[in-house]
Amino acid sequence: MRYHKIPDETVRRLPIYLRGLMLSADQGLEHLSSKSLADYVGVPSWQIRKDFSYFGDFGTPGVGYRIERLAKEIKKILRLHVIRRTALVGVGDLGTALLAYPGFRTFGLDIVAAFDVDRRKIGRKFNEITVEDLAGIEGLKKRQISMAIVAVPREAAQEIVDKLAAAGVRGILNFAPCKVTAPKRVKVITLDIAMELARLPYYMPSG
Amino acid sequence: MRYHKIPDETVRRLPIYLRGLMLSADQGLEHLSSKSLADYVGVPSWQIRKDFSYFGDFGTPGVGYRIERLAKEIKKILRLHVIRRTALVGVGDLGTALLAYPGFRTFGLDIVAAFDVDRRKIGRKFNEITVEDLAGIEGLKKRQISMAIVAVPREAAQEIVDKLAAAGVRGILNFAPCKVTAPKRVKVITLDIAMELARLPYYMPSG
């Protein structure tokens, strides 16, 4: 194996593999072939092997991959080997759902704070998390929170992103349906749910 | 302009453009240059022009694009020119949030039915939609519902997809964090929220 930059598309697939590996580990398996994983996650086996080849030799020909070891390595590459303390901004319908969503924990992502402007929500508890006033964002750095989820209306999104950037947050998952800009030191991923649904009809057979 | 297959990546961007165009139309604008749209949606102007070039000549050199006409054409390509009646399966935290989500309407997507197994939820009303028993899925075809959103736990997802496929649904947006299979006549897009967040640390400067 030689040095390779890991392609973005591979990075996008790594969490898929990771989930598959962790679920297999839960079932008590030790080894897994690229073919089995392929069946499980729905990515072709050659793609899986190619992807893994970018960052090391983890497989044994004739046997497969050592699940435990590979999972650990993928976590390290994705920088998920440490628990990521995450803040949620915007405790509306979507925000509340995200607070309750169990899937983040799987990846070592832990929502530890929630913020909202709405006075009626501040102080209320959702899933062990007490909603705080927006002003509290300033204290994120001290609380070692470096990631945030933005689930506020479109009009408020940019302002919130600015505040988060100022507070030292370095990664933001934005659910608001708009472009937001941030300093280079902050990575923003925008996830617009409606847009995923919007391209579904295009691919539906017979309109 | 000659015949071109529209690349998948372009299809992925079309809803972004569409939203930008509709918002510009709301502001009373009639024409828009690729440069202005670029600033607005965060996609380079040459990419926008290239994307539009795949399906026709809608621009006027020196002036820009006629917003109204282009928006209509994009809707037609994405097959969003008719209202899409959509069913929601799984009225948990996420499902409830999706029922309340205003963003779908923008694209002519209309959630008109909701299903759940939970007896306590059946009969309750969320946002004008009364939750029905899962068995009601069978009647989707008669009700002219051809799309569905799946927001159930992982374990139930495949079974629900099977039911939906049997009921004549042709497009499914799956929020369950797992691979699901469906007949070729049904297009499935899986959107795993946790996975988007999981690749954020990789791109965060300085870990």
Added chain:
DNA sequence: CCATGTGAAGGTATTCACAGCC
């Protein structure tokens, strides 16, 4: 003169096929 539309160039990701190893 300004902005579109597009060939051509360049880059990136997917797919294949098979050598090499257990």
Added chain:
DNA sequence: GGCTGTGAATACCTTCACATGG
């Protein structure tokens, strides 16, 4: 025999530069 790892071939997408047209 079975499965990995990878160069090479292919397909796809992005980027550029500019001819073309209002």
